[in-house]
Amino acid sequence: MDVIAHKKVELSSKLEVTSIAISSENKRMALEVLENTPLPTTRTEAWKYTRVAKIGKIAFTNQQAKVANIEKFNIDSSAATLVFVNGHFSEELSSNELPNGISYSLLSELKELPATKLKLENEIFNSLNTAYLTDGVQITIAKNTAVEAPVQILHILKGTEVISNFKVIVNAEKSSQAHIIQGFFSEEGDKKFCNTTSEINVAENAVLSIDKIQYEDEQSFHISTEEVSQERNSLFTINTSTLNGGFVRNNLHINVNGENCNSVLNGIYLTKNKQHIDNHTIVDHIAAHCESHELYKGVMDDKSTAVFNGKVFVRPNAQKINAFQSNGNVLLSDDATVNSKPELEIYADDVKCSHGSTTGQLDDEAIFYLRARGISKRSAHQLMVSAFIGEVLDLIKNKNVRSYVDGLLEERFGWE
Amino acid sequence: MANYTEDELAQDLENQEYKFGFTTDIDADQAPKGLNEDIIRFISAKKEEPNWMLENRLEAFEMWKKMTEPDWAHVKYKKPDFQDIIYYSAPKQTKKYESWDDVDPEMKETMKKLGISMEEQKRLTGTNVAVDFVMDSVSVATSFKAKLKELGIIFCSFSEAVQEYPELVREHMGTVVPTSDNFYAALNSAVFTDGSFCYIPKGVRCPMELSTYFRINEGGTGQFERTLVIADEGSYVSYLEGCTAPQRDENQLHAAVVELIAKDNAEIKYSTVQNWYPGDKNGLGGIFNFVTKRGICGLNSKISWTQVETGSAVTWKYPSCILKGDNSIGEFYSVAVTNNYQQADTGTKMIHLGKNTKSTIISKGISAGKSHNSYRGLVQIHKNATNSRNFSQCDSLLMTDECGAHTFPYIECKNSSSKIEHEATTSKIGEDQIFYCLQRGISEEKAIGLIVNGYCKEVLNQLPMEFAVEAQKLLTISLEGSVG
Numbered sequence: 001m002d003v004i005a006h007k008k009v010e011l012s013s014k015l016e017v018t019s020i021a022i023s024s025e026n027k028r029m030a031l032e033v034l035e036n037t038p039l040p041t042t043r044t045e046a047w048k049y050t051r052v053a054k055i056g057k058i059a060f061t062n063q064q065a066k067v068a069n070i071e072k073f074n075i076d077s078s079a080a081t082l083v084f085v086n087g088h089f090s091e092e093l094s095s096n097e098l099p100n101g102i103s104y105s106l107l108s109e110l111k112e113l114p115a116t117k118l119k120l121e122n123e124i125f126n127s128l129n130t131a132y133l134t135d136g137v138q139i140t141i142a143k144n145t146a147v148e149a150p151v152q153i154l155h156i157l158k159g160t161e162v163i164s165n166f167k168v169i170v171n172a173e174k175s176s177q178a179h180i181i182q183g184f185f186s187e188e189g190d191k192k193f194c195n196t197t198s199e200i201n202v203a204e205n206a207v208l209s210i211d212k213i214q215y216e217d218e219q220s221f222h223i224s225t226e227e228v229s230q231e232r233n234s235l236f237t238i239n240t241s242t243l244n245g246g247f248v249r250n251n252l253h254i255n256v257n258g259e260n261c262n263s264v265l266n267g268i269y270l271t272k273n274k275q276h277i278d279n280h281t282i283v284d285h286i287a288a289h290c291e292s293h294e295l296y297k298g299v300m301d302d303k304s305t306a307v308f309n310g311k312v313f314v315r316p317n318a319q320k321i322n323a324f325q326s327n328g329n330v331l332l333s334d335d336a337t338v339n340s341k342p343e344l345e346i347y348a349d350d351v352k353c354s355h356g357s358t359t360g361q362l363d364d365e366a367i368f369y370l371r372a373r374g375i376s377k378r379s380a381h382q383l384m385v386s387a388f389i390g391e392v393l394d395l396i397k398n399k400n401v402r403s404y405v406d407g408l409l410e411e412r413f414g415w416e
Numbered sequence: 417m418a419n420y421t422e423d424e425l426a427q428d429l430e431n432q433e434y435k436f437g438f439t440t441d442i443d444a445d446q447a448p449k450g451l452n453e454d455i456i457r458f459i460s461a462k463k464e465e466p467n468w469m470l471e472n473r474l475e476a477f478e479m480w481k482k483m484t485e486p487d488w489a490h491v492k493y494k495k496p497d498f499q500d501i502i503y504y505s506a507p508k509q510t511k512k513y514e515s516w517d518d519v520d521p522e523m524k525e526t527m528k529k530l531g532i533s534m535e536e537q538k539r540l541t542g543t544n545v546a547v548d549f550v551m552d553s554v555s556v557a558t559s560f561k562a563k564l565k566e567l568g569i570i571f572c573s574f575s576e577a578v579q580e581y582p583e584l585v586r587e588h589m590g591t592v593v594p595t596s597d598n599f600y601a602a603l604n605s606a607v608f609t610d611g612s613f614c615y616i617p618k619g620v621r622c623p624m625e626l627s628t629y630f631r632i633n634e635g636g637t638g639q640f641e642r643t644l645v646i647a648d649e650g651s652y653v654s655y656l657e658g659c660t661a662p663q664r665d666e667n668q669l670h671a672a673v674v675e676l677i678a679k680d681n682a683e684i685k686y687s688t689v690q691n692w693y694p695g696d697k698n699g700l701g702g703i704f705n706f707v708t709k710r711g712i713c714g715l716n717s718k719i720s721w722t723q724v725e726t727g728s729a730v731t732w733k734y735p736s737c738i739l740k741g742d743n744s745i746g747e748f749y750s751v752a753v754t755n756n757y758q759q760a761d762t763g764t765k766m767i768h769l770g771k772n773t774k775s776t777i778i779s780k781g782i783s784a785g786k787s788h789n790s791y792r793g794l795v796q797i798h799k800n801a802t803n804s805r806n807f808s809q810c811d812s813l814l815m816t817d818e819c820g821a822h823t824f825p826y827i828e829c830k831n832s833s834s835k836i837e838h839e840a841t842t843s844k845i846g847e848d849q850i851f852y853c854l855q856r857g858i859s860e861e862k863a864i865g866l867i868v869n870g871y872c873k874e875v876l877n878q879l880p881m882e883f884a885v886e887a888q889k890l891l892t893i894s895l896e897g898s899v900g
Contacts, residue, residue, distance in 0.1 A: 317817070319817065339826070342823075342825060342838070345490075346822065347819075349817045350844055357839075358838070359797075359835070360836070
């Protein structure tokens with residue numbers, strides 16, 4: 001191996017090991033991984049198309065910062081809001097109360113954190129998040145309660161060479177129902193790094209949906225890992241909208257442990273300039289009689305790059321699984337790149353699994369049709385793009401979230 | 417058999433024995449076991465090769481020593497001990513055959529059992545098949561040579577080509593699959609013993625199918641053959657390749673390199689029916705089939721790969737096309753059947769470099785028993801490959817609940833005027849389809865046969881007539897008797 005690969009990461013050199021009560025075994029393991037594991041290179045299969053060397057060279061620090069108001073970031077104004085700046089809780093910007101049935105506690109206030117479900121071995125960013133955990137929140141949805149009002153967790157990055165090792169734990173207890181909105185934003189500063197993890201446990205009969213919006217600026221790095229476990233008869237939905245961010249990597253890992261589960265993963269990613277957006281998803285069907293639906297669509301312009309890697313595992317004895325996965329990409333510029341890798345690994349026979357991936361461009365004839373009717377080239381393009389990603393956008397059920405996303409599209413891509 | 421069920425089919429598949437598991441009792445001239453420079457010199461001397469070839473081999477050996485075996489494929493096997501293989505084994509009579517009648521009768525019998533009896537074929541007229549028969553490592557007979565020569569077509573064993581057409585071999589060998597390409601290609605470049613060579617001159621349409629039959633006969637040997645097909649401007653050739661091996665309880669290594677060169681406006685159709693010994697019911701023995709196949713396309717040319725993979729304990733094979741010339745076309749049609757403990761990791765690479773290049777990938781996998789069948793493919797569209805087009809379809813059929821079917825496509829696009837489509841499905845035979853057939857008075861056995869045949873038809877249709885029959889026979893070695 002070459003020298004660079006073995007160079008120890010600079011990432012954590014200026015950070016202090018977390019004082020949060022994570023399990024000592026986790027802490028030991030995470031530190032060991034950081035000590036011994038080189039940064040992944042493009043020779044590592046999971047990082048084949050994404051280079052992280054740039055991140056490894058920066059000695060990040062963690063600082064508290066103040067944000068004047070959250071007007072710009074308020075995705076759903078009807079929702080109870082928890083605000084974190086650089087991973088630290090901001091009491092004055094957050095709502096005082098959460099709806100009935102939902103409770104929260106800051107991780108720094110917990111006496112003891114449960115052992116993490118994240119994979120630490122060889123996972124440098126998970127280990128970084130664990131050992132240098134800034135803060136985070138644990139949300140519990142009480143059993144047998146259906147919470148109508150959404151809860152939103154907003155995270156804002158601010159400052160130069162700042163890192164936030166932020167963590168969200170969601171426990172949806174038996175027969176509960178809730179809707180959570182997550183927003184990742186940034187304000188001023190260069191080379192910011194949001195390294196976030198989520199552990200989401202969906203118990204029996206629970207219904208949980210998450211809308212996640214990523215809108216950090218082009219000078220920021222973002223790596224997020226979601227570890228979801230689903231038990232019997234549960235329903236989990238996540239809509240990821242990545243609309244900005246210089247470097248974004250999303251690892252979404254859904255373990256379907258119980259029967260009769262339904263998992264829905266949707267995503268859109270729109271890029272321009274030199275953005276790099278990488279979505280890695282894994283749906284692991286361990287139990288029988290489940291369904292999963294995955295739909296990711298992206299539009300790439302300028303010199304941007306998008307990566308999609310979707311894996312579906314069907315374990316032995318997980319019969320009667322219906323798993324569907326679809327990925328669509330449109331390249332608007334000759335300098336844009338897309339790398340798509342939809343994968344199926346099937347070890348049971350009575351299944352229906354499929355995946356599809358397409359890469360193409362806007363239909364010239366359709367654009368001609370529109371232009372012949374007096375619609376400007378720009379509007380015609382926009383119409384076509386919005387029709388393309390509209391299929392995914394329409395899956396966002398919360399109207400406020402949808403209109404917020406539309407607003408961001410207008411702001412960033414000049415949509416009318 | 418009215419109540420023939422899928423379970424029974426699975427059972428039958430499991431119990432099916434290998435039909436080509438005979439050995440031929442022919443004296444062989446062997447090199448001692450092991451691999452070192454002396455062995456390579458020995459092979460080269462045996463083949464009476466020119467000096468440049470020996471140098472190539474030694475250079476490849478040096479490279480190989482520095483390489484490690486690839487481990488990214490979705491297969492598990494005990495790595496072969498490269499010092500425990502006989503790298504040269506030739507049927508004893510090394511004198512050249514003047515005519516068909518000179519061929520050892522026992523060897524003729526072997527060919528007959530393989531169903532490629534040249535005697536039989538000689539009787540046929542018109543569009544015929546010219547066969548080059550490679551046993552263990554040495555080409556033993558090539559038919560229809562004279563007839564082909566009239567058209568200027570060269571079709572002979574690789575070693576003969578090295579002797580008689582050294583410029584052609586030297587110019588093209590290693591241009592598509594460089595020595596340093598991968599572990600097995602390097603090994604092959606160092607120790608290859610024979611193979612086939614084919615050259616179609618400008619503007620010539622080869623009037624018959626050219627065919628090579630490979631057979632590993634001797635125990636403890638490895639087969640390392642090399643095929644080089646050159647289709648000069650505006651020519652056409654259809655090339656067939658078949659493989660069998662006797663039944664042995666050890667793992668034998670087969671590491672071949674196939675290079676296709678389609679110059680401007682040329683077309684090469686390369687079909688393979690691979691039926692190496694797959695190992696027994698318990699996964700004992702069988703051939704490790706680690707093959708590097710690649711073709712390069714010039715302007716307006718076309719390379720089409722068709723493969724029917726039924727044998728081998730472990731298959732690692734990715735016939736690829738480099739679409740270098742503008743408007744060139746690459747095709748890949750594959751049926752891979754795995755049974756018992758067989759493992760296959762196979763697929764293709766389509767590298768689009770030229771403008772308006774097109775590629776089609778149709779891959780059908782059938783897994784039975786405890787086998788694993790993976791499709792691994794790469795579609796890469798480079799920046800200047802404007803208006804490129806790719807369509808890929810990979811379907812997998814699962815027969816039992818202990819087998820696995822996997823799909824690993826890599827799709828990379830750097831061009832905004834290209835279109836790529838990829839779709840894959842995995843399922844078992846639809847109960848509704850069987851029900852539909854049953855309702856119409858078709859027995860379950862026939863229904864399964866019907867569905868499986870229909871499932872593979874798209875690929876089998878691509879095979880040349882002579883081979884299609886044989887391929888169907890091979891396919892149904894696992895499926896016939898149980899299904900249509």
